[in-house]
Amino acid sequence: MAIEKSEVEIVKPRNDKREYRRIVLPNSLEVCLISDPDTDKAAASMNVDVGYFCDPEGLEGLAHFLEHMLFYASEKYPVEDSYSKFIAEHGDSYNAFTSSENTNFNFDVNAGCFEEALDQIFSILHQANNVC
Structure with missing residues (x-):
């Protein structure tokens, strides 16, 4: 399954330590992934x-x-x-x-x-x- 990585910049507060990534699935579904290792x-x-x-x-x-x-x-x-x-x-x-x-x-x-x-x-x- 080919996943397209988006070039869209996700703006977040300076004190937000989470990681964000936007991807687009082959069926055109847009996904925003947020990783927070502290939870x-x-x-x-x-x-x-x-x-x-x-x-x-x-x-x-x-x-x-x-x-x-x-x-x-x-x-x-x-x-x-x-x-x-x-x-x-x-x-x-x-x-x-x-x-x-x-x-x-x-x-x-x-x-x-x-x-x-x-x-x-x-x-x-x-x-x-x-x-x-």
């Missing part, structure tokens, strides 16, 4: 370019409804509420919000569980992408 937590935030302005006429609120429904299960993780149970056992929190043009999904977990948490949320979002 035992890991977090991710995914922003999808679909919000309530995309709701079909007569189905106002559909984007917000789907935001909530996505967390219930996926083909790869078919047990109902498996994502929220995983986060409760291995992390701290997860959340989502729908705005006019975007829907955001985010979570934070213990650093050792980050890859599995990413796999679960990507599985959910990938399945949703295949439905649309």
Whole structure:
């Protein structure tokens, strides 16, 4: 998988010791990576370019409804509420919000569980992408 390194400069405060890097995945997904070796937590935030302005006429609120429904299960993780149970056992929190043009999904977990948490949320979002 070829990853494009971005030349975009990320501006940060002088006292911020974290490292930042922006990459673009082959599917054009833009990723901002932040490394903080002083923490035992890991977090991710995914922003999808679909919000309530995309709701079909007569189905106002559909984007917000789907935001909530996505967390219930996926083909790869078919047990109902498996994502929220995983986060409760291995992390701290997860959340989502729908705005006019975007829907955001985010979570934070213990650093050792980050890859599995990413796999679960990507599985959910990938399945949703295949439905649309």
